[in-house]
Amino acid sequence: MEPVLIVLVVLVVVAFIALIKTIQVIPQASAAIVERFGRYTRTLNAGLNIVVPFIDRVRNRIDLREQVVPFPPQPVITQDNLVVNIDTVIYYQVTDPRAATYEVASYIQAIEQLTVTTLRNIIGSMDLESTLTSREVINAGLRGVLDEATGKWGIRVNRVELKAIEPPTSIQDSMEKQMRADRDKRAAILTAEGQRQAQILKAEGEKQADVLRAEGEAQAAVLRADGEAAAIRTVFEAIHDGDADQKLLAYQYLQTLPELAKGDSNKLWIIPSEVGDALKGLGGAFGGLTGNGGGMNGGAVAAPSVPQTPLAATQVPLDPAAGPRPVDVEKGAARPRVDPAREYRKIDPE
Numbered sequence: 620m621e622p623v624l625i626v627l628v629v630l631v632v633v634a635f636i637a638l639i640k641t642i643q644v645i646p647q648a649s650a651a652i653v654e655r656f657g658r659y660t661r662t663l664n665a666g667l668n669i670v671v672p673f674i675d676r677v678r679n680r681i682d683l684r685e686q687v688v689p690f691p692p693q694p695v696i697t698q699d700n701l702v703v704n705i706d707t708v709i710y711y712q713v714t715d716p717r718a719a720t721y722e723v724a725s726y727i728q729a730i731e732q733l734t735v736t737t738l739r740n741i742i743g744s745m746d747l748e749s750t751l752t753s754r755e756v757i758n759a760g761l762r763g764v765l766d767e768a769t770g771k772w773g774i775r776v777n778r779v780e781l782k783a784i785e786p787p788t789s790i791q792d793s794m795e796k797q798m799r800a801d802r803d804k805r806a807a808i809l810t811a812e813g814q815r816q817a818q819i820l821k822a823e824g825e826k827q828a829d830v831l832r833a834e835g836e837a838q839a840a841v842l843r844a845d846g847e848a849a850a851i852r853t854v855f856e857a858i859h860d861g862d863a864d865q866k867l868l869a870y871q872y873l874q875t876l877p878e879l880a881k882g883d884s885n886k887l888w889i890i891p892s893e894v895g896d897a898l899k900g901l902g903g904a905f906g907g908l909t910g911n912g913g914g915m916n917g918g919a920v921a922a923p924s925v926p927q928t929p930l931a932a933t934q935v936p937l938d939p940a941a942g943p944r945p946v947d948v949e950k951g952a953a954r955p956r957v958d959p960a961r962e963y964r965k966i967d968p969e
Contacts, residue, residue, distance in 0.1 A: 640672035645680070650716040652678045662716050681716040685777060688727060692785070693735050695742040697750055701790060705742070706782035707734055709765070715773025723772045730769060734779070737764045747786060754781050 644667055645651050651663040655675050663670075663677070670677070688711070692704040709730055713719045723729050741760045742750055750757070761779040769776055786794070 637672040641669055643668040643670055643677060648683045649680055650683055651680045652716060652720050654678050659717065659721065679720065681713055681719060683713055683716070685710060685712040688730070689782065690731050690734060692783070693738065695739050697742055697747050698744060699746045701747050701786060703742070703747070703750065703787075704783075704785040705738060707738065707761075708780045708782050709734060709776060710778040710780075711769070711774050711776045713773055714775050718771065718773030726769070726772050726774055729772065730765065730774065730776070733765060733768055734761065737761055747790065751784060751786075754784075757781060 643651065643663055645663050645665045647665045649665060651668075653660045653663055653670055653675050655671070660675060688709045690707045690709065692706050694702050695705050696702055711730065713726075719726055738757070738761060741757055745753065745757075758779050758781060762776055765776040765779060
């Protein structure tokens, strides 16, 4: 019984192993290549698959999802003979598991080497400045070459990105200095523009202030002149309505003369020619009061005393229309100034 039992156990084990090899479960977004006696038979898709045990063999399983592969920095020489290190990142996806298995030995290594050679060809025709500022152009060129070359391998390159472009240290220092100088230049230009705008605004403000001030002074002068004209017009109308005679004018002249003589610095003051006529009329008025002998009480009014020292004759021009004549005033004493070109007549002060 023991040999039979051993055979049965062996058969059960073989059957179990065969069952395991017969049933193949493929995950989603994956594929498997099946070979029969070393020859490609079919591609197993996602799900439950049945194969012939001990005859069919699953060679490898391939991930059909998009893959991201970063490549190490590669030294590349630019057109102006500068060595730069460029890091690249490839986004690819397997579209044909059979071609990816049998058309190329290692598609990852093939993509890496193709990326390096294509990158050197593209960068070799560009200078450093163009390399640093033309990433989109480089990415588009790489993607076009890689997509065309990897199509027969069952690979689709979706994107190619330059992760970093590192120029030499000396070039980096020079670029930093240049950028710093450009920033200082822009800052100086902006500062100068700001000062210019400030000066322009200040000048415009001062101009507007001067204009407004001048307009205000002009309006004030006009209003002041209008006020003075109105005052003169009022005074003139009052005098005209009151029918002022020569006596009133003479009285106003007498009140004005002390104001003209005020102040220690007044050496010269001018008396209008009409003052003489006014004083003559006023003197006549006073003479009439003293000579009629009548007063409020009916008695005689004493005439004002005449000074013992005779007064000097006053020089009066014969032409009354000659206008005002200057009179020197010094310490309250009036000394007439004589014009030799005129003809004068003597008037007795009595």
